[in-house]
Amino acid sequence: MKRIAVDMDEVLADTLAEHIARYNRDHGEAITKADVEGKWLWDIVSMDRHDRLEGYLRSEDFFEDLPVIPDSQRVLRAMAERYEIYIGTSAMEFPNSFGPKYRWLRRHFPFLDPRHFVFCGDKSILKADYLIDDQPRHFLTFAGQGILFTAPHNMGVSGYPRVDNWEQVERMFLLEGGPR
Amino acid sequence: MKRIAVDMDEVLADTLAEHIARYNRDHGEAITKADVEGKWLWDIVSMDRHDRLEGYLRSEDFFEDLPVIPDSQRVLRAMAERYEIYIGTSAMEFPNSFGPKYRWLRRHFPFLDPRHFVFCGDKSILKADYLIDDQPRHFLTFAGQGILFTAPHNMGVSGYPRVDNWEQVERMFLLEGGPR
Structure with missing residues (x-):
């Protein structure tokens, strides 16, 4: 077999849908999956918010309810x-x-x-x-x-x-x- | 390579040392590693205590400090x-x-x-x-x-x-x- x-x-x-949803919610943005075609979410979010992006993935509940x-x-x-x-x-x-x-x-x-x-x-x-x-x-x-x-x-x-x-x-x- | x-x-x-230590402590026994040669700990502990043995392995802190x-x-x-x-x-x-x-x-x-x-x-x-x-x-x-x-x-x-x-x-x- x-x-x-x-x-x-x-x-x-x-995972990406949840990541975008959390980011949009906290930053009043309206990023969609179409915006990240050929890229990573990191590529379209300003450098000073990369820690926040990373933080979502490290939070206790991120992977709980995808x-x-x-x-x-x-x-x-x-x-x-x-x-x-x-x-x-x-x-x-x-x-x-x-x-x-x-x-x-x-x-x-x-x-x-x-x-x-x-x-x-x-x-x-x-x-x-x-x-x-x-x-x-x-x-x-x-x-x-x-x-x-x-x-x-x-x-x-x-x-x-x-x-x-x-x-x-x-x-x-x-x-x-x-x-x- | x-x-x-x-x-x-x-x-x-x-793991075995910790398992034996916890069991001995809670049950006033003095099992040693020599007692389990050729066997599992389960083989020398009475059936009605097997749940306890299993429970140690499932407890939050068992694997924390081996x-x-x-x-x-x-x-x-x-x-x-x-x-x-x-x-x-x-x-x-x-x-x-x-x-x-x-x-x-x-x-x-x-x-x-x-x-x-x-x-x-x-x-x-x-x-x-x-x-x-x-x-x-x-x-x-x-x-x-x-x-x-x-x-x-x-x-x-x-x-x-x-x-x-x-x-x-x-x-x-x-x-x-x-x-x-």
């Missing part, structure tokens, strides 16, 4: 019948996120085995056939095949099989048997 | 010059352990890159050349070479290269260049 590692932030959890990316639950549940699914998330930069991330996964993906949750930093440690992730930097050291999940910041990236949403993941892995 | 994954409980942290296994700091610091060192610890059974384990590693092994800490369940997800672990069950699915670190419960296990302490790890990896 092939093994697929799935990233969490921007792939299962809409929106779920559409269709990810339905598709992953079906995929778990035919693949070994692991969740591989970069958590070591934000130690406050461990508990919230674990609870979030248990709440929204109760059909996944928690022994398959991996909180790591560098994803080269993951032994899997595929890694579905929005951050192409992880593919440079990941030993399997990277699948780029579209997020605003990676719009300009090429060189990897790309999926724009979970319907496309479903097509790739359940109808076509894997990326071509 | 070869990569070595190192388990935490019973290899870097003397004794460090002798020589592990000195040897691991030297090994980090010649190998990629990752810490791979089963944490998903005890979500309360995430924060304490992270802080313990940062406090006692400040020379290790926290991006190389991996909190997982099933260790088959670790992509490494070697895994130093006291639990032989992990070697059944780990893709690299398992190195059994002696703990009371594994005294009767054979079939893997064995190290009794960190001086033997030092000899194996720094003097002999790896297990034979």
Whole structure:
């Protein structure tokens, strides 16, 4: 059975939506996802507010209640019948996120085995056939095949099989048997 | 550069010593490590107290202040010059352990890159050349070479290269260049 590692932030959890919402709320702004196409949120927020941006990610409750990316639950549940699914998330930069991330996964993906949750930093440690992730930097050291999940910041990236949403993941892995 | 994954409980942290100490303190007993040779603590404690044993591991502070296994700091610091060192610890059974384990590693092994800490369940997800672990069950699915670190419960296990302490790890990896 092939093994697929799935990233969490921007792939299962809409971290960016929450980040923008908190920033807009506190600063009276109206940033949208369209504003960060091809960029990071840091690129469009003035330097003197970068500490605030970072602060949201470090706060106790940030990762507790993130929106779920559409269709990810339905598709992953079906995929778990035919693949070994692991969740591989970069958590070591934000130690406050461990508990919230674990609870979030248990709440929204109760059909996944928690022994398959991996909180790591560098994803080269993951032994899997595929890694579905929005951050192409992880593919440079990941030993399997990277699948780029579209997020605003990676719009300009090429060189990897790309999926724009979970319907496309479903097509790739359940109808076509894997990326071509 | 070869990569070595190192388990935490019973290899870097003397979890068993703390477990026995808490049990003895609360129950007026005098269990020693010699009493659990070839066994688990569960095997020598009466069934009606198994919940208590489990409870210690689930408590908020259990993993916060564990004794460090002798020589592990000195040897691991030297090994980090010649190998990629990752810490791979089963944490998903005890979500309360995430924060304490992270802080313990940062406090006692400040020379290790926290991006190389991996909190997982099933260790088959670790992509490494070697895994130093006291639990032989992990070697059944780990893709690299398992190195059994002696703990009371594994005294009767054979079939893997064995190290009794960190001086033997030092000899194996720094003097002999790896297990034979």
